[in-house]
Amino acid sequence: MTPAELSQAVQVAVRAAVEAGELSVDVPEQVTVERPKNRDHGDYATNVALQLAKAAGRPPRAVAELLAGRLQALAGVAKVDIAGPGFLNITLDAATQGELARSIVEAGPAYGRNAALAGLRINLEFVSANPTGPIHIGGVRWAAVGDSLARILKASGADVATEYYLNDAGVQISKFAGSLKAAANNQPVPADGYVGEYIVEIAKAITGAVPGILELPEAEQLQAFRSHGLKLMVAEIQRSMDEFGTHFDTWFSEQSLHDSGAVTEAIARLREQGHVFDEDGAIWLRTTDFGDDKDRVLVKADGETTYFAADAAYYLSKRDRGSEVSVYMLGADHHGYVNRLKAIAACAGDDMDRNIEVRIGQFVKMLRDGEEVRMSKRAGNIITIDDVVDWIGVDAARYTLARSSTDSTITLDINLLTSQSNENPVHYIQYAHTRMCGVARKAAELGVDKGTAADFRPELLATPWESDMLGVLGQFPGIVAKAGELREPHRVARYLEEELAPTYHRLYDNCMFLPKGDEEMTDLHRARLWLVEAAQTVVANGLTLLGVSAPERM
Known part of the structure; x- marks a missing residue:
């Protein structure tokens, strides 16, 4: 007998007592049954009598005594004791308890699956690092935690769609393209550009695949490096995710929101909800109505849409595609996004406490021989997913990154994680x-x-x-x-x-x-x-x- 089956049996006992007129209460939807730390207190314990006492108008022990008799009569229950203010301690007979072994073996891979989240449609977005370089160690943590969470949600009955949001529009992509162009032309890296061997590798791959690219006019050359570089970098990210065992159902392009008119449509929809206003030539969303520290600009005075406008369009896209709950898993430097993303949901008419969840993951450090490792040979200034896999392997990385709460900073000790x-x-x-x-x-x-x-x-x-x-x-x-x-x-x-x-x-x-x-x-x-x-x-x-x-x- 599993705890879940025993919980149902306790519910049945409560229902029988109500139908017999012994209790006048609503039968609880859920009954907590736990394994006591002290085995002298039986195999399982429940506080259902304390839970029902107030509604029943009786002392908890009186309710417990009433239920104990019914539970004692259940097949497989060897003994029921009442402890403290009214806890019911239940001891199963050996045959009933041992039967669990057969149930588990026969269930095989299905054992552990449950219906706690049955039917809930969840969009789970994680990693979503800019496609301007290899996945760094912070993204590796979300690759492990996010993929594990998707598996667990599915095992709990949820309908889960995993998603990687490609920030393939905006200033960072332009800097990436400029860095590739400079590397191909043996020119200095632009201000705030990207460095590392991977930039040189991608630039060489593009010049080899696109003959004559260096003879193009500067603007056309830059555009070519942008489109080809982005394609190669996304393919590199997808490769590293596959090798890490992390699966995404959708690779969602930010640029597609702009190209399809979804950003403009989102602003119109939010205006219909009454939360968009115009001021100083710009278009704003009044997010302060829902806990944000300041209102957010959607369209600048010069007519340029903001990243925030794309964020709003992206949230609405998730909801339009059927998501009941949109879970965002963001890096440690994104604390400021929590309230503004929740405010988008509220401005769209959704429940900001139910329809959207924003989770922040803390930093990861790596140690070797007691010293912190900070640099990657290939990326120059970051530790990449490939570095982590090379040093400790996929299993050690995934398990260690997933075994701690994301609220805490963790340290991966290379020496420890490669030891037997x-x-x-x-x-x-x-x-x-x-x-x-x-x-x-x-x-x-x-x-x-x-x-x-x-x-x-x-x-x-x-x-x-x-x-x-x-x-x-x-x-x-x-x-x-x-x-x-x-x-x-x-x-x-x-x-x-x-x-x-x-x-x-x-x-x-x-x-x-x-x-x-x-x-x-x-x-x-x-x-x-x-x-x-x-x-x-x-x-x-x-x-x-x-x-x-x-x-x-x-």
């Missing part, structure tokens, strides 16, 4: 998985297996270590659901690292999975093999949600 030690978090989790796979290999060598589902005797999984393992495995769907609801992939990593792996190692150290010497294969051995495979399934599923491999050997 339990101090290396990704090695620790992957080693646990290989240890589980090793049990199955050893069983095959001995010519034994776990048998069929009909051979499985769940009641034999009765030791404290087996009970603890089953309890941890049962938490996984709830962990995934909470990670999706709170947009926090690190909850999955921490569960694997702090709950599942250490619990398995204790199980491994205290329980014999296979017969030794001349011992016969017993039903207990078979039951334990089911449990080990269940644990292996959950580790693999958790790592898959984080975009990290689950190796069978290391």
